[in-house]
Amino acid sequence: xxxxxxxxxxxxxxxxxxxxxxxxxxxxxxxxxxxxxxxxxxxxxxxxxxxxxxxxxxxxxxxxxxxxxxxxxxxxxxxxxxxxxxxx
Amino acid sequence: xxxxxxxxxxxxxxxxxxxxxxxxxxxxxxxxxxxxxxxxxxxxxxxxxxxxxxxxxxxxxxxxxxxxxxxxxxxxxxxxxxxxxxxxxxxxxxxxxxxxxxxxxxxxxxxxxxxxxxxxxxxxxxxxxxxxxxxxxxxxxxxxxxxxxxxxxxxxxxxxxxxxxxxxxxxxxxxxxxxxxxxxxxxxxxxxxxxxxxxxxxxxxxxxxxxxxxxxxxxxxxxxxxxxxxxxxxxxxxxxxxxxxxxxxxxxxxxxxxxxxxxxxxxxxxxxxxxxxxxxxxxxxxxxxxxxxxxxxxxxxxxxxxxxxxxxxxxxxxxxxxxxxxxxxxxxxxxxxxxxxxxxxxxxxxxxxxxxxxxxxxxxxxxxxxxxxxxxxxxxxxxxxxxxxxxxxxxxxxxxxxxxxxxxxxxxxxxxxxxxxxxxxxxxxxxxxxxxxxxxxxxxxxxxxxxxxxxxxxxxxxxxxxxxxxxxxxxxxxxxxxxxxxxxxxxxxxxxxxxxxxxxxxxxxxxxxxxxxxxxxxxxxxxxxxxxxxxxxxxxxxxxxxxxxxxxxxxxxxxxxxxxxxxxxxxxxxxxxxxx
Numbered sequence: 219x220x221x222x223x224x225x226x227x228x229x230x231x232x233x234x235x236x237x238x239x240x241x242x243x244x245x246x247x248x249x250x251x252x253x254x255x256x257x258x259x260x261x262x263x264x265x266x267x268x269x270x271x272x273x274x275x276x277x278x279x280x281x282x283x284x285x286x287x288x289x290x291x292x293x294x295x296x297x298x299x300x301x302x303x304x305x306x
Numbered sequence: 307x308x309x310x311x312x313x314x315x316x317x318x319x320x321x322x323x324x325x326x327x328x329x330x331x332x333x334x335x336x337x338x339x340x341x342x343x344x345x346x347x348x349x350x351x352x353x354x355x356x357x358x359x360x361x362x363x364x365x366x367x368x369x370x371x372x373x374x375x376x377x378x379x380x381x382x383x384x385x386x387x388x389x390x391x392x393x394x395x396x397x398x399x400x401x402x403x404x405x406x407x408x409x410x411x412x413x414x415x416x417x418x419x420x421x422x423x424x425x426x427x428x429x430x431x432x433x434x435x436x437x438x439x440x441x442x443x444x445x446x447x448x449x450x451x452x453x454x455x456x457x458x459x460x461x462x463x464x465x466x467x468x469x470x471x472x473x474x475x476x477x478x479x480x481x482x483x484x485x486x487x488x489x490x491x492x493x494x495x496x497x498x499x500x501x502x503x504x505x506x507x508x509x510x511x512x513x514x515x516x517x518x519x520x521x522x523x524x525x526x527x528x529x530x531x532x533x534x535x536x537x538x539x540x541x542x543x544x545x546x547x548x549x550x551x552x553x554x555x556x557x558x559x560x561x562x563x564x565x566x567x568x569x570x571x572x573x574x575x576x577x578x579x580x581x582x583x584x585x586x587x588x589x590x591x592x593x594x595x596x597x598x599x600x601x602x603x604x605x606x607x608x609x610x611x612x613x614x615x616x617x618x619x620x621x622x623x624x625x626x627x628x629x630x631x632x633x634x635x636x637x638x639x640x641x642x643x644x645x646x647x648x649x650x651x652x653x654x655x656x657x658x659x660x661x662x663x664x665x666x667x668x669x670x671x672x673x674x675x676x677x678x679x680x681x682x683x684x685x686x687x688x689x690x691x692x693x694x695x696x697x698x699x700x701x702x703x704x705x706x707x708x709x710x711x712x713x714x715x716x717x718x719x720x721x722x723x724x725x726x727x728x729x730x731x732x733x734x735x736x737x738x739x740x741x742x743x744x745x746x747x748x749x750x751x752x753x754x755x756x757x758x759x760x761x762x763x764x765x766x767x768x769x770x771x772x773x774x775x776x777x778x779x780x781x782x783x784x785x786x787x788x789x790x791x792x793x794x795x796x797x798x799x800x801x802x803x804x805x806x807x808x809x810x811x812x813x814x815x816x817x818x819x820x821x822x823x824x825x826x827x828x829x830x831x832x833x834x835x836x837x838x839x840x841x842x843x844x845x846x847x848x849x850x851x852x853x854x855x856x857x858x859x860x861x862x863x864x865x866x867x868x869x870x871x872x873x874x875x876x877x878x879x880x881x882x883x884x885x886x
Contacts, residue, residue, distance in 0.1 A: 231874050238395050245391045249384045254565050257377065257557060267517040267537030272555040275380035276613045277513060280387050280606050287394045287599040294399075294595060303875045305590045 230301040237293050241286050249279040312698030313452045320490050320702045321467060324709075327486060328471030328479040336738050339476030339745050340407035340721050341586045346481050348593040352600020354484035355584045357491065357710035359386075359605055361437070362444025364612075365491060365707035370679030373616035376546075377557045380613075381564050385571025387602060387609050392576040394598035398585040400790045400873045402594035407586065408718075409579045409782065410726040416789040418866055419797040420731060425804050427726045429781050430579045434715040434722075435756070436774045437580075441712035442760025445705060451645055451684065452701035458761050465757035468709060472716050472753060473746045477587060480713045487706035492607060494703020498687040498696055499611045502618045505690055507538060512614035527690075528625040542621045549628065550663050554617070560828055566839030574775030574841055577782035580714040583721075591876040619682040622689055627675060628661040635659065638688040642681060649676035712756065720749035773815055776837070780807035780844030788852060793870045799856030807848030814840045 252260060257271030265273060298304035307315075333339040346354070364386070372379030404412055410430055414423025442461050449460025471479045496512075503515030506524035516538055525534035533541050543553040552558050575581065584601075585594045626636050632650060642648050650659050651666055651674050664671025684704075687697045724744035729736060736744075781804045788795040788803075815837040818826040828834050835843065861867075 227875055234874075241395060242391070245388065249388050249568065250565060253380060253384055254561060254568065261555070265517070266514070267519065267539045269539075269555050272377050272380075272539075273517070275377055276383060277610055279384050280610050283387050283391050284599070284602050284606050286391050287595075287602055290395055291592070291595045291599050295592060298592065298876055303877050305592070305876050 226301060227303075230297065230303060233297055234294070237290065237297070241290055245283065245286055248274060248282040253279045307694060309694045309697045310452075310454060312695045313701040314698075316695070316698045316702040317453070317705060320486070320706060323486050324467065324471060324483045327482045328475045331475045331479045331482045333474070333476040333478050333742070336407075336725075336741050336745065338478045339742060340717075340725065341583070342476075342478040342481050344405075344587060344589055346587040346589075346597075348588055348597035349600050350485050351481070351584060351588050351593070351597040352602075353488040353604055354481045354710075355581065355597065355601035356604035356608075357484040357488035357706070358580060358584060358714035359601070359711070360491065360608055360707050361711040362441055362448070362704060362708035364608065365495065366444065366448070366680050366683050366704050369612040369615040369619065370682035372613055373620040373682050374679060376552065376554045378559045378564060379616070381568040381571065383609050383613060385568045386575055387606055388568070389572040389575025390598055390602040390605065392572060393581065393585075394595055394602075396787060396790070397576060397582065398594040398598045399591045399876070401582060401786075402585050402588065402591050403873045403876065405586070407583075407725055408721045409582050409786070410722060411730065413782075413785055413789070413800075414726070414730065416866065416870070417785075417795075417797040417800045418863065419801065422785075422797055422801050422804070423726060423730065425801065425808075426782070426785070427722050429777060429804075429808065430722050431719055433578065433774045433778055434580060434718045435752075435759070438712050438715040438719075438752075438756040439759035439763065441708045441715070442756045443763050444708035445712070446760055448701055448704040448708065452698075452704075461757055461760040464705070464709060464712070464760075465753055468713050468716065469750060469753045472713050472720070472749045476720075476745065476749070477583075477717055480717055481587060483713065484710045487710040488604060490706040491703040491710075492604070494699040494706070495608050495683075496611060497699065498690065498692055499615050499618075501692050501696070502622075502686065502690045503614065506618060506622075512618075513610045516614040516617040528622065530625060538617060538621060542617060545621065545624055549624070549661060554620070560834050562834050563828070563831075563836050563839055566835045566842045570779050570839045570841035570845075571775055573783040573845055574777075574779035577778035577786070578774075579718045579778075579782070580711075582782075582786075583718065584714075615686060616682065619686050619689065623677065623682070624661055626689070627659055629658060631658050633657070636689070638685055641688070642685050647676075647678040647681045647684070650674055651676075716749055716752045716756065719752040720745050723748035723752075773812070776811045776815060776841030776844060777808060779841030780811040780848055784845050784848040784852065788849070790870065790873055793867045794856065794861050795852060796856050796859055796862045798859040799852040799854075802855040803848040803850075803852030806851040807844045810847050811841055811844030814844075 253275035257275055260271035260274065261269035263270040337343050368382060372382065401412065406412065410423050410426035413426040414420065442464060445464030446457035446460035449455050449463065450457045471483055499512040500510050503512040504510050505527060506520055507515040507518040508521045509515040509518050519535055519537055520533045520541065522534050525531050539555055543555055546552065546554050588594050588597050627639060639648055649666065653674050660672060660674045662671065662673040664673040666673050666676040684700065687700060724741055728744050729741050784807065785800050785804055788800065818837045
């Protein structure tokens with residue numbers, strides 16, 4: 219159990235914060251930037267019958283949200299093992 | 307068999323399953339009652355969270371609502387799903403590590419303050435009651451529309467069922483019934499959508515179908531051969547513009563408002579107690595993370611289908627009703643006219659139904675057709691000529707959605723009374739057995755009050771859903787976030803922040819709903835932010851106030867900082883907090 223090795227745990231927390239920041243940046247870009255702020259501009263492009271900005275607002279951001287959580291789950295599983303803090 | 311018979315059979319079967327599960331999962335300890343003994347597998351917890359989350363409004367009203375809003379309606383879709391990313395990354399694992407029973411308890415322990423606990427408790431009760439009133443009404447409405455019984459009788463049947471499994475089973479009973487309710491509601495939602503997508507575009511996946519080209523069969527259903535081979539969205543955009551509406555795929559609302567509403571809904575979602583406590587019920591911390599992932603898969607399944615249903619239903623509705631002589635109106639139109647969800651007023655006396663912008667009962671508008679938003683989901687199977695059992699399934703699905711959400715909310719209220727108010731504030735010495743009686747009693751009383759709200763809906767209910775989200779956004783979200791990510795945040799800061807956030811948000815909403823409703827429009831709003839989006843500002847004020855106040859007051863005691871530190875790593879359970 220490395221729970222008392224403060225330096226190690228600080229590194230674990232720091233890596234965790236980096237993961238959260240990166241994933242939340244993507245979260246912000248797909249929904250707020252692509253689905254709202256730039257939606258009108260993106261509508262000039264299409265995928266199938268969908269104007270792109272409309273698609274991000276209706277479908278794309280939701281699908282990305284699901285992927286983001288599962289990427290987070292995977293990354294944190296690895297991080298827990300790397301620092302030996304996983305529960306079993 | 308008729309629709310009515312099918313509805314009774316399917317609803318009766320689903321109710322029998324719920325009752326059986328409730329009996330099987332009855333609670334023996336307070337741990338059972340509050341957090342299902344922390345033994346719920348993550349996938350099942352995800353399903354239960356999905357059912358907990360998707361309410362009568364999500365199931366019955368959302369697709370219709372979006373069909374009137376076009377792209378702007380996406381703030382519901384993004385807002386009510388994006389919050390789960392925040393939940394998974396910022397809250398779920400840490401709250402699970404904390405490992406206790408309720409959100410007021412977390413706030414009270416973390417901020418070593420009975421005042422903070424009390425504010426959180428009142429807030430949790432207010433938010434949950436606001437929300438649950440709509441659910442019980444929803445149960446009554448579904449009963450009355452599908453099963454020929456009065457709304458009040460419907461509410462009472464729903465009350466009796468929820469009373470049975472919430473007081474008997476607590477969280478354990480509720481969780482496993484919610485799993486069954488999720489299966490019922492998602493089946494009921496997807497089957498009609500898949501059929502309709504097949505009919506119109508030949509693609510069985512509605513999420514792709516509504517961006518595809520219309521087939522010959524679809525063009526025949528729309529009574530317009532010229533639409534064959536065209537993209538469905540292009541047809542709907544053109545149709546909307548022809549009738550004087552804006553193009554469906556374009557946004558109309560000011561961008562800043564859409565931005566703030568989406569944000570407010572997201573952080574409000576992440577701050578709703580009945581969702582947060584679901585992450586207390588899984589065995590391990592990694593399970594809390596993955597159950598958020600499962601929850602969002604199950605939720606997104608419905609939330610990505612809803613905009614497809616909106617597009618299919620709106621196109622179909624306009625094409626089969628507009629410019630059609632009333633005598634030739636489709637049979638479903640006349641069926642649903644009896645319920646008052648659709649209607650026609652021949653203003654120009656030509657005997658033809660005209661759909662235009664504006665209200666159908668406003669003499670100045672050329673619009674002659676009343677379209678209630680709920681009709682888009684409720685009548686969809688009939689409009690698409692699906693078999694009767696599919697229509698019956700929609701009734702059972704709507705009930706599942708309303709009952710599952712109601713039960714989750716009632717548990718929050720019951721735990722707030724028995725655990726936070728009685729056990730932690732008024733009567734700390736009571737035995738577990740006594741607490742369990744308070745919990746069951748609290749759930750029972752809450753069911754009855756919720757039912758009364760359903761039978762006598764107070765005028766404010768419909769208007770205050772924004773209130774529930776705004777309040778959760780401005781109080782719980784910042785308080786919990788800082789509780790986990792800022793070791794130095796102290797009780798003075800947190801209390802001041804919550805009070806400022808709540809008062810500001812409540813005052814802003816109150817002003818535009820009651821103080822000066824005439825100015826409730828983009829020109830009257832502060833910076834163009836509607837009451838629906840003001841929770842974002844309330845949350846920002848909460849953060850700012852907390853930060854400033856905490857800089858000028860004593861930092862939290864060492865054992866609290868240690869507790870926060872321990873939340874950040876999986877491993878051992880958190881030691882019992884010694885704050886009271």
